[in-house]
Amino acid sequence: MNEIASIFESMEYGPAPEAAQPATDWLEGHGRRFGHFVDGAWTKPGETFETAAPRDGEVLAEVTQGTDGDVAGAVKAARRAQKGWVALGPEGRARHLYALARGLQKHARRFAVLESLDNGKPFREASGIDLPLAVRHFYHHAGHARLMPEMVPGRTPLGVCGQVIPWNFPLLMLAWKVAPALAMGNTIVLKPAEWTPLTALAFCDLALEAGLPKGVLNVVTGDGATGAALVAAEVDKVAFTGSTEVGRRIREATAGTGKRLTLELGGKSPYIVFDDADLDSAVEGLVDAIWFNGGQVCCAGSRLLVQEGIAGAFHARLRDRMASLRVGDPLDKAMDVGAMIHPDHLAAVRAAVAAAPAHAEVHQGEAPEGCFFPPTLVTGLQPADRLMQEEVFGPVLVSSTFRTPAEAVAMANDSRYGLAASVWSENVNLALGVAPKLRTGIVWVNGTNMLDAAAPFGGVKESGFGREGGTEGLLAYTKDAAERPKLARVAPATGGGGPADPLDRTHKMLIGGRQARPDGGQSRPVFGRGGGHLGTVSLANRKDVRNAVEAAGAAKGWSATSGHLRAQILWYLAENLAAQAGRFADRIDAMAGKGGAQEVEDAVSALTAAASWADKFDGAAKGVPIRGLALALREPVGTIGILAPDDAPLLGLVAPIAAALAMGNRVVAVASQAMPLAGTDLIQVIETSDVPAGALNLLTGDHAELAPHLAGHMDLGACWGFSPGLDAVVEREAARDLKRTVVTNGRGRDWTGSMRWLLEAATEVKTVWVPYGEG
């Protein structure tokens, strides 16, 4: 039978190959051998390794393994170039970013084919999603460069940024890292992933062609060792996207170095389907959630939670849909799923599925031989199963059921990760009611994997910190232009003798709304500058930290209050502190020797400022190109541990507490170590000001002893260490659960200035996407 007549009957899909030539021509032009790109030129290839196409194992090119020396040279070049790059000004930098956007468009085919070859993702995705999003990122940030003085007033570039990007979206992640850094006047050393270096190298050619000044963008290729060298190099900022495990190591490695850090890490993102959802659309959404890029997506909707009554029907429809998914050659334009990134990764995914428990049911579609893995659905799992908890990073959907909205939220949040979530319901009350309760950086309502340069992207919990995209993303590449004062170390005053008044006053601590004695039964005397015995304070130990964090955790109601209510309470605190201004001023004078009246005045002012901000630190609706809303909501980071500074014993305690409370966080604060009585005196004020029990807990004690327990406590959302000398321990201990940190970087703070920076630290942006429209 004639072939066409035969296809006329079978109606099969045939091959629809995309030509590899635009990419191979470029590779050939470089002799398929690459050095690094440093100071605007290609270095001679050094010791090289091969990068291969996952679809067939074909070696595409050899690239150079970056050494410590290579990295140092690149950082030096970036350092040299930074002043000139800043000097170009907003307009000048904007033009360069615009040229990069246009350049990507001009070579779109080369980049898309190269990405598909090197990564194994379907060409359709590379050309239809990765490229347009990357182009959009440069366009959007050309605008941010142009508007920098107005977008982020009072902020300056950080300097040289070391950026380490992953293999799943090599070019797009480059765009996410490079565009904002350059826009804000930084220069860059970027290390692409070992398995996918080629589009980054092609981008270097583009930078040359577009006339980007030399040294502004440097690319060093290599494996994890090269990445570690970059993290350790003389950079001002490290930006990393990749696994939580590596992110944690980077947090540890940079602890106490003063390097800024943003981490975009893993996830096990819930995909919640309520029984009133458009089930067919929810099934189709899963195709984009877990089979997009073979599930090798940090924000992949990999954890399906279906309302129990519809689970059977929903899974049946899903299995039907899986049957029509096409897995195969990524350069075939009619494929839904391409190749897995690497045989090693394929083996890991295979092993994860093979380890499914006996009570689970594994359903798989079809995949060809080679570096491919079939779309997989694992049903009947329980939250206790490893597959429900751990990131597989492959086309593997795991599923469980829930009964009520509250249970859906509880199951969704029952994870160490907090990157993204999808909520499917046709009921706006249900969907928009659930969205704020999900502890994730992103929520998609009736959708999934919607991304845009204008919408902040990033996680909470062990999915990392920092945002990419939008004005929020610019903060991660700038710092306050104001010079910070040198951090004053204040030694506790020494003295002797008993108190002036023999009637003993015991300065207890505040835990869960009660005055508490220290667990260890220890205390120490506090002396004034004149040597007089001012009082005795408790020495908290790790159990007091534990109790305080537990009390804070129980005070959930505080985070659910309205900004208006929090404002009222903060005003009341201000009122009650002001009423005792004289007593507090005398106490500060006694401990510090001077300045009491002014500091009390400033502390009252910090409280009124925080009260004022409580209902005004607004989110935003972002200008994303969909019919719908992308809402950047400011959410409290959780419970914040605060180690108060010594240079302003009252103000330095009150200002961060007030900012944290104003944004709906609960607080465990440790008062100034040298002058703790300003803090203990505050307890009475707190108790008379309607602060709910547990929302604010106040300890006293030795900061060096308490810091690791506070920063290491895994039920804290953030730890702010304003006490000198503790940066390293705070950041290192925080690495365990990747909580947010604020440290001194060896500098003090102007506690009387704007508290916006504290409000930023006290909140995390959650982007809620709400596509809408009917009719």
Next chain:
Amino acid sequence: MTDTAHHAGTRSAEGALALHEPRNEGTAPDLDWALDARANQSAIERRAATLPSRRSVKKEWQAAWLARAVSCIDLTTLSGDDTPGRVRRLCAKAARPMRQDLLDAIGLPDLTVGAVCVYHEMVPAAVEALRGTNVPVAAVSTGFPAGLSPFDLRLKEIERSVAEGAREIDVVISRRHVLTRDWQALYDETRTMREACGEAHMKAILATGELGTLRDVARASRVAMMAGADFIKTSTGKEAVNATLPVTLVMLRAIRDYGERTGFKVGYKPAGGISKAKDALSYLALVKDELGDRWLRPDLFRFGASSLLGDIERQIEHFVTGRYSAAHRHAMG
């Protein structure tokens, strides 16, 4: 797959009407089920927007798929100035939709379109012109396109068209029943029309462009199928918005839901605005992925189109010769 399905769409075969699938008998009206239909417009539009780039057929496959599209065309003329002569020309085109050398080159010498679709007054001319070809005549017979003539006259029109040889009747639903939420009336009306059709197969035109929302498209689809429609069809071609991929997705999903409940396979006919070969391929791919290969036959799928065939002819000639074609190289329809 049945033998008929194998050969449907070729002159040598019985033609599209020889259904081996049991005909949809309809069901009692279950309006709770009809009203429970959901259609999230944004999600549906996203799926529809990515489909054309997800599914690409090239070379021999493209030629074969385009031939399949031809076999599913209801070649249509629905104009106030239709005449028997105009209809005879269309029927000639329906029976031999492409130059014979092109049909031979792709190995489908007997390819025909699915049906010819005309107004009631043109039925005799069309039946006469298509005698001996097995290309059925479809008539739009219920006060088309508004469907607002007296109900008894609409039924009468169906009966007359059937009596004069139309084997398929495209009926229009009363949009007002959807817009005023009188679902029972919609069911009753459609059921009565189906009875009037007798052995002729009924395509229920929902006029989706006038229903307001995709959710109502889904609801109307369900009611029409429960009332016994053999096909559900998007549009008369006269609404401001005719067939679209999002509407198609909604209707295909309704067909699937109905099939799961009743076991009946209902056909689908997008009509109006499909004029490019490339668009036809997207529709076929969507039907294939959503409902399966069984629906890629003229007994379960039709395009209501007039200019689509011309574009397909040019694409086929390009496939055969390697050169881009021109309209004047192909016979008018």
